Amino acid sequence: MTTSSPVRTRFAPSPTGFLHIGGARTALFSWAYARRHGGTFVLRIEDTDVARSTPAAVQAILDGMQWLGLAHDEGPFYQMQRMERYKVVIQQMLEAGTAYHCYMSKDELDQLRAEQEARKEKPRYNGLWRPEPGKVLPVIPPSVEPVVRFRNPVEGSVVWEDQVKGRVEFANAELDDFIIARADGTPTYNFCVVVDDCDMAITHVIRGDDHVNNTPRQINLLTALGAPVPSYAHLSMILGDDGQKLSKRHGAVSVMQYDDDGYLPAAVLNYLARLGWSHGDDELFSMEQFVAWFDLDHITASAAQFNTEKLNWLNAQYIKVADNAQLATDVHRRLAQRGVSTVAGPDLERVIGLYKDRVSNLNELADAVHPFYVMAHASEDLRAQHLTEVARAALVDLAQVLASATWQATDLGNAVKETAKAQGLKMPQVAIPLRVVLLGQPQSPAIDAVLEVFGRDEVLRRLQAL
């Protein structure tokens, strides 16, 4: 591809499940590369596997992309809607002699493979129906619908400069004449990818490591079609937290699960950006900064293990600086799911302000805020430990002082301090029982701030229920 062509990248998931973390990173890198170069990001749904593709999975992928904020410029294109185009190209290839009909049945093919494996050979199509000058092809069997095979070069090798892995070379002898159209006429993956990448003028193919082995086939196909070969960047895989590979059975979860788990999309994106790519020692950066910095040169070739601990830290950093009103919208939703209403209680944004730099996800934030809206009940253990006779007496005194105190943090703090002093107690000896009564737990942000946000009525009400 000439360097002067405008950059066009694509994300091409197959809709057989949700958008998981590996797909999300591939999408992020493709998106960022297009943005970085003022190019175009195309979304393409590879749904030619009719048996496994579902509309629900398409929707799940679109939802995931939307949650992450990775907007496509073109598409989504659906391969199933491009069947006519594929058939035209297959016909052209048959006429040009770069593809041919193969009448070997599935059973015969299976048998061939079994024999090859028994001889410890690489299982591959033997070229029985491949036309050669002077070769007499077998008689066409009456009951077999043919597949169409690509006439792959038999000599030489395919070489490309992978943007992540460097020079990769495959001998054509390792490749066989793969099927580009099934017996029922539907085209297969490698063929559709090539036609689409060509038609959509994709300049940079950024995708998972698992496609490295498809690349020489696709390059040969592109060459046979006389199409330009795009630049390839193959991203290594993401392993689970335990170092095991991710699979549907093990660790692979939808990106939407991160929403449920209280992660901000910005934090997830920042984390993914840093998983396999680096910009010196920079860890915390905005998407604007990422786009300005992103390049293919600094992508790591090795597989990366997902680390939830670091994601938690990043998420905490993002929550800390997030807008209170935005956090309130989210926390409100989470509380509503628990059947908790915030209308009667203190201002949610102010309560969030007390906790946003103390939590690492939005569920923790909702947990922290929860007792401000629902009367908290400390466990018997906590009550026994903190609400001693002495402490109760102090709290009764405090309630009297608070009934007429100026409702302002420093004054409230002084009120607690002086009550303690009058009882011959240290401040924590009053402040901690007070926390247990107000919030049901012995730890909280500064007690004066908690009192101020709660408001006089609610504080006195809860002290009354002591």
Add this chain to the structure above:
RNA sequence: GGGAACGUAGGCUAAUUGGCAGGCUAUCGGUCUUUCAAACCGAUGGGUGCGGGAUCGUACCCCGCCGUUCCUACCA
């Protein structure tokens, strides 16, 4: 079996490309505080998968092993 890749502290990674192995996270400790966090400061942890080779000198080049992954479908 054949082919293609990948191995830097528990995890993510950096190293001006052959010249002092650095950062983040986690863990531990300290400071601050009104409790718990957060924040800040400090510490533990690697000699770069293992073994050879070339070089004055290698994380980086070469060879061999080991380990992990991917492909070897009428899946994508």
